[in-house]
Amino acid sequence: MSDFPKSLIDIVDLSQENINELLEIADDIIANPKKYAHRCDGKKLATLFFEPSTRTRLSFEAAMYDLGGNVIGFSDAMSSSASKGESVADTSKVISCYADIIAMRHPKEGAPLVASMNASIPVINAGDGGHCHPTQTLADLCTIRREKGRLDNLTVGFCGDLKFGRTVHSLISALSEHTGIKIVLISPAELKLPSYIKNDVIKAKNIPYVQTTDLDSVLPDLDILYMTRVQKERFFNEEDYLRLKDSYILTESRLETGKDDLIVLHPLPRVNEIAVGVDKDPRACYFKQVLNGKYMRMALILKLLGLEKGE
Ligand code: CP
Numbered sequence: 185m186s187d188f189p190k191s192l193i194d195i196v197d198l199s200q201e202n203i204n205e206l207l208e209i210a211d212d213i214i215a216n217p218k219k220y221a222h223r224c225d226g227k228k229l230a231t232l233f234f235e236p237s238t239r240t241r242l243s244f245e246a247a248m249y250d251l252g253g254n255v256i257g258f259s260d261a262m263s264s265s266a267s268k269g270e271s272v273a274d275t276s277k278v279i280s281c282y283a284d285i286i287a288m289r290h291p292k293e294g295a296p297l298v299a300s301m302n303a304s305i306p307v308i309n310a311g312d313g314g315h316c317h318p319t320q321t322l323a324d325l326c327t328i329r330r331e332k333g334r335l336d337n338l339t340v341g342f343c344g345d346l347k348f349g350r351t352v353h354s355l356i357s358a359l360s361e362h363t364g365i366k367i368v369l370i371s372p373a374e375l376k377l378p379s380y381i382k383n384d385v386i387k388a389k390n391i392p393y394v395q396t397t398d399l400d401s402v403l404p405d406l407d408i409l410y411m412t413r414v415q416k417e418r419f420f421n422e423e424d425y426l427r428l429k430d431s432y433i434l435t436e437s438r439l440e441t442g443k444d445d446l447i448v449l450h451p452l453p454r455v456n457e458i459a460v461g462v463d464k465d466p467r468a469c470y471f472k473q474v475l476n477g478k479y480m481r482m483a484l485i486l487k488l489l490g491l492e493k494g495e
Contacts, residue, residue: 188487191300191307195318195354200361202487203325209483209492210326210476217250220482223491224253230283231257232275232299233310234266234290239452239474240310240319244287247481251491256283276303285488287319287481291417306488314348314418319484320451321354323477328408330476331447331469337364339405343432344370344412344457346377351451352412353381360389367393368402372431374424375414399432404441409434411450411457411470435459442467449473 188205189197198206213220229248233241237259245255258264266275272290276299279286286303288296289310296309311317329335340359342352346369356377359365367386369377376395377386386393396402403409411434419425433456434448442448450458450470462468486492 190488191296191303191309192318192484192488193297193300193307193309194316195321195358197318203322203358205492206322206480206483206487207326207329209486210479211330213479213482220251220486222252223486223494224248224251224489227251227253227285227489227491228283229253229255229257229485230279230286231255231259231310232264232279232286232288232290233257233259234261234264234288234295235311237289237310239477240289240317241287243474243478244308244310244319244481244485247478247485250478251482251485253284253485257287272298273302275299276307280304285485308484308488311350314350314353314415316354316357317350317451318354319481320351320477321358322480322484323473324351324355324410324449324451325358326476326480327449327469327473328447331472332407332445335359336362338362338407339366339368340408340410341368341370341399341402341406342377342410342412343399343434345375345414345428346371346412347375348415348418349412349451352377352410355410356381357385360385360391365391367391368406369393369395370397370399370402370432372397372428374428375431399434400438400441403438404443406442406446409442409446409448411448411454413450413453413455413457430456432457433459434462436461436465439465439467 293313293315300307
């Protein structure tokens with residue numbers, strides 16, 4: 185079995201072998217949940233959320249409870265000593281005295297990396313600014329594999345805020361390791377994919393890609409449509425956000441040109457970019473993604489604590 189990193193900060197920290205192992209553990213958890221119900225008895229997860237979250241924080245907490253463990257933490261930076269000026273480094277050293285593993289979300293890119301360098305326990309990046317969100321990528325990969333039966337030979341459209349959408353950055357990196365991937369980038373000019381991802385990942389790995397502002401013209405070609413929210417919290421001025429927020433709205437009629445076996449993903453939260461009527465379309469898989477996120481976080485906690493085989 186391949187080495188597993190001490191912490192998970194960026195999806196590129198995981199080898200293909202690591203990711204495959206997590207996918208297999210998650211499949212086994214789904215098939216045999218009772219087998220895992222006491223794997224983390226006596227262990228504590230600390231959820232340190234310096235930025236709002238519903239899915240990531242609560243799915244980490246649900247994951248730890250489903251493994252028999254306990255959870256401590258905070259969901260608002262203002263209720264922690266960060267509000268008094270405590271550094272991420274010191275917070276991480278302190279939490280290492282109380283818990284066995286940390287999941288951290290922070291508005292500053294690199295904060296979970298700093299935490300991992302100072303903590304004596306594993307640290308999981310639960311989203312850092314506009315940088316990356318590796319556990320969302322694990323949820324995305326699990327959903328793609330379970331729904332499409334493969335992670336290769338796929339044409340994947342990313343639509344919306346590709347500039348600030350950290351889940352897009354992480355998923356492109358992960359998919360770039362597979363053969364036969366084609367990327368379609370659909371965004372307004374102001375919200376294009378950052379050039380470091382385009383150059384260092386897509387171009388560096390010779391992945392065929394198309395860049396467009398027109399969703400309708402590319403929708404019939406896609407195997408996966410990954411919709412994203414325009415990230416209001418990363419904008420410097422409200423006027424730009426209001427102008428761009430409804431750039432793409434996926435409706436039932438718009439989806440008519442999509443393939444029968446298309447899958448529609450969205451990391452959520454949704455604001456306005458997918459009409460609620462689309463939810464009943466069997467191709468809408470974003471709520472399955474939410475559930476798969478919990479199973480992948482269970483698998484990750486087990487691997488980082490070395491408990492995947494039990495004690
Ligand atoms: N997908 C995701 O990160 O959702 P939350 O912000 O609710 O955690």
